[in-house]
Amino acid sequence: MTKAISYAAHDPKKPLAPFSFERRDVGAGDVAIEILYCGVCHSDLHQARDEWGNSTFPLVPGHEIVGRVTQVGNAVTKFKVGDLAGVGCMVDACGTCPDCNQGLEQYCNHTVFTYNSLDKHTGNPTYGGYSNLIVVDQRFTLKIPENLELAAVAPLLCAGITTYSPLRHWKIGKGHKVGVVGLGGLGHMAIKFSHAFGAHTVLFTTSPGKAEDARRLGADEVVISKNPEELQAHLQSFDFILNTVAAPHNLDQFMPLLKRDGTMCLVGVPDSPHPSPSIANLIFKRRSLAGSLIGGIRETQEMLDFCAEHNITSDIELIPIQEINRAFERMLRSDVKYRFVIDIASLKQAA
Ligand SMILES: [Zn+2]
Ligand SMILES: [Zn+2]
Numbered sequence: 001m002t003k004a005i006s007y008a009a010h011d012p013k014k015p016l017a018p019f020s021f022e023r024r025d026v027g028a029g030d031v032a033i034e035i036l037y038c039g040v041c042h043s044d045l046h047q048a049r050d051e052w053g054n055s056t057f058p059l060v061p062g063h064e065i066v067g068r069v070t071q072v073g074n075a076v077t078k079f080k081v082g083d084l085a086g087v088g089c090m091v092d093a094c095g096t097c098p099d100c101n102q103g104l105e106q107y108c109n110h111t112v113f114t115y116n117s118l119d120k121h122t123g124n125p126t127y128g129g130y131s132n133l134i135v136v137d138q139r140f141t142l143k144i145p146e147n148l149e150l151a152a153v154a155p156l157l158c159a160g161i162t163t164y165s166p167l168r169h170w171k172i173g174k175g176h177k178v179g180v181v182g183l184g185g186l187g188h189m190a191i192k193f194s195h196a197f198g199a200h201t202v203l204f205t206t207s208p209g210k211a212e213d214a215r216r217l218g219a220d221e222v223v224i225s226k227n228p229e230e231l232q233a234h235l236q237s238f239d240f241i242l243n244t245v246a247a248p249h250n251l252d253q254f255m256p257l258l259k260r261d262g263t264m265c266l267v268g269v270p271d272s273p274h275p276s277p278s279i280a281n282l283i284f285k286r287r288s289l290a291g292s293l294i295g296g297i298r299e300t301q302e303m304l305d306f307c308a309e310h311n312i313t314s315d316i317e318l319i320p321i322q323e324i325n326r327a328f329e330r331m332l333r334s335d336v337k338y339r340f341v342i343d344i345a346s347l348k349q350a351a
Helices: 042-048 150-157 159-169 185-196 208-217 228-232 279-283 297-310 321-332 344-350
Strands: 002-008 017-023 030-039 065-072 084-087 090-092 133-137 177-181 200-205 221-224 238-243 258-266 288-291 316-320 339-343
Touching: 002 133, 002 344, 017 133, 030 084, 030 150, 030 344, 042 321, 065 133, 065 150, 084 150, 090 133, 150 159, 150 185, 150 297, 150 316, 150 339, 159 185, 159 238, 159 297, 177 185, 185 200, 185 208, 200 208, 208 221, 221 228, 316 321, 321 339, 321 344, 339 344
Parallel strands: 177 200, 177 238, 200 221, 238 258, 258 288, 316 339
Antiparallel strands: 002 017, 030 065, 030 133, 030 339, 065 084
16 A cells, blocks of 8 residues: 545535545556646536535545556556556446446446545545545556646546547537537537537637637637527527536527537536426427536547647646635636646645
């Protein structure tokens, strides 16, 4: 066992504070990673505050992890000491079910998440990336390209794959018109990917102030969704809408904008439900309302390789870990462009 230092939520009502714990020994198939950067995801905040009702404490958040391999088990073939490596939302799964067999481990019924899950090796809670070290099975460890700014790669492990996967699944490309609802951590990545895939990309936002930035990120058009006449101009014109908003809102604003057979896919997780969509909007044009969860390991690697080739990273604000509680508050006000990333070097001073 190796001692790790971290920041943890000790109680849903209290700010995150320093916490020490033990990482498991490096097994034959494991790699140990010195964590350099970890992105701050909205789900970190939800779980630190037990807003989904399933948190166990102390809870060390963080599932957008990048760092360098410091040790490998004797069966490890994918990595050697000194390689860059990444860990996203999952660290294990059953490995035998139809989902796992198809490389869709995120849909396995026995996925072990990077934190707030139980480690199959030790039976102890899994602890995430707001820490200096992690030990992960090589099968759930990603190869990180050397040519990108490392801190800005971290959010690709959750925000990146969460938006890349549905755009790939619905085969978005040239000739498609794609809507992105919301310009936050997920939305800004959705615009970058949709644009890179060659689709005509339209951002829906409630904030007129975000229009210029959306165009810089790759949006062809910006629609202020508070203005019904602006929405009306796009009636029945979209092939696909990726809705990244995590607050409950009226989905029927967007459903009529889809063409016949169009799909709106939800990737944000609100803590109370959206009002139920109109059935007429679905059946009259055979439209679909769908959901999507992160992406499998194989697809996450594909996404990272695509980003390396097309020079895509997240727009980030780098913070020391001592700023994490303030960052949570700013995230709640959408006051970040577009992802906080923790510089884990700052943890040494904290512990
Ligand atoms: Zn996340
Ligand atoms: Zn499985």
